[in-house]
Amino acid sequence: MNNSDLAEIIGNANGLTKADAKKIVDGVFGAIAEAAAKGEEISLPGFGKFKVKDSPAREGRNPATGEAMQIAASRKLGFSAAKALKDKLNG
DSSP, rough: HHHHHHHHHHHHHOOHHHHHHHHHHHHHHHHHHHHHHTTEEEEETEEEEEEEEEOOOEEEEEETTTEEEEEOEEEEEEEOOOHHHHHTTOO
């Protein structure tokens, strides 16, 4: 499923045009991205939580040459599914 498919499903379920539903879908994902960029936790009851995790700098190896290299610190977005979603997935 992609953004367009999701917009079509939401539009059909709520009597909206596909264009209006796409604006809503894009707005939701934009708001989630903005909150994550600020380091906020995004909690969607019944679906799950998005959390920003800090990954510290570390030493790694270049797989092509085996040479040691420094891997920069970064932030990653993790997702934890809610119990209701896990139950739905597992029947």
